[in-house]
Amino acid sequence: MSAEPLTPSVVVDEASMTYRVLSAEAVQPRRGLRGRVRAARGVRTTEVQALQPLSFVVGRGESVGVIGTNGSGKSTLMKLITGQMRPTTGHIYATSTPVMLGVNAALVRQVSGEDNIRLGCLAMGMSRAEAEAKRDAVVALSGLDDHALQLPLKAYSSGMAARLQFAIATSVDPDILVIDEALNTGDAQFRERTRQRLDELREQAGCVFLVSHSLSTIQEMCQRVIWIERGVLTMDGSPRAVTRGYNLYARAMAQGRTEEAQEILERKRSELVRERIAWTGGERPTGITAL
Numbered sequence: 001m002s003a004e005p006l007t008p009s010v011v012v013d014e015a016s017m018t019y020r021v022l023s024a025e026a027v028q029p030r031r032g033l034r035g036r037v038r039a040a041r042g043v044r045t046t047e048v049q050a051l052q053p054l055s056f057v058v059g060r061g062e063s064v065g066v067i068g069t070n071g072s073g074k075s076t077l078m079k080l081i082t083g084q085m086r087p088t089t090g091h092i093y094a095t096s097t098p099v100m101l102g103v104n105a106a107l108v109r110q111v112s113g114e115d116n117i118r119l120g121c122l123a124m125g126m127s128r129a130e131a132e133a134k135r136d137a138v139v140a141l142s143g144l145d146d147h148a149l150q151l152p153l154k155a156y157s158s159g160m161a162a163r164l165q166f167a168i169a170t171s172v173d174p175d176i177l178v179i180d181e182a183l184n185t186g187d188a189q190f191r192e193r194t195r196q197r198l199d200e201l202r203e204q205a206g207c208v209f210l211v212s213h214s215l216s217t218i219q220e221m222c223q224r225v226i227w228i229e230r231g232v233l234t235m236d237g238s239p240r241a242v243t244r245g246y247n248l249y250a251r252a253m254a255q256g257r258t259e260e261a262q263e264i265l266e267r268k269r270s271e272l273v274r275e276r277i278a279w280t281g282g283e284r285p286t287g288i289t290a291l
Contacts, residue, residue, distance in 0.1 A: 006059030009207040013277040015090035016074050017051040049077045054233040055275045063208040065222035069193035073231040074211050078178050109154040120168035134171045141167040175206040215243045234268050
């Protein structure tokens with residue numbers, strides 16, 4: 001990571017997330033007098049910590065990859081950053097409202113790709129004239145031809161739909177963009193177009209988060225990578241270093257060498273320098289766009 005001072009775009013300050021779920025006993029049917037008495041005392045719940053407290057700062061112009069095995073808390077973190085959920089503890093701040101690919105550009109399966117472009121742009125706050133002006137750029141980025149644009153979305157392959165969704169979502173030039181598993185489809189030409197588009201977003205002083213299981217995509221698209229494992233921030237650094245550490249861990253787990261995998265986790269976590277957020281004047285901002 002660069003030693004130069006960052007101009008913050010997103011600040012995660014000791015944020016954590018704990019879910020409260022029904023206990024195994026609570027979901028069992030109640031039978032007999034004893035069961036009814038237990039039920040009358042209230043439903044029992046248990047807490048599941050999806051994310052342990054973590055802190056980091058993402059500067060303007062950074063593209064940050066987020067990796068980790070399934071269930072490690074990656075998507076939970078993205079929901080916290082985009083404001084879909086509030087952290088159980090800690091705070092998250094941003095210079096503008098983050099845009100999550102797929103949330104701000106929902107597609108309608110029953111209408112054509114052409115109509116989806118228009119509807120998607122309008123749904124993100126554009127005027128009709130602005131949506132029309134963006135149309136050609138969206139089509140060029142998606143790589144869809146005129147025939148495909150006239151077909152209903154339900155006739156599209158998952159890859160075609162993902163490309164169109166990405167093209168629509170990035171048409172608004174968001175200052176902060178979150179992409180969750182959207183770039184794993186498409187040919188080399190599409191990946192090159194998406195890389196160019198992400199470069200444009202960074203040049204416009206924004207930042208990009210990319211969640212993906214494709215380490216090659218992460219290495220191609222990102223300048224920095226965060227590894228979250230079992231809800232714990234494990235590494236934060238260059239794509240090459242972080243993906244190498246993650247590969248060693250994933251390979252050990254896949255081969256059943258759990259003790260070795262645990263040793264890798266503990267070593268990487270011990271090497272991580274935990275970031276402490278220092279606010280000017282010692283007081284946190286009062287609004288999400290206060291940075």
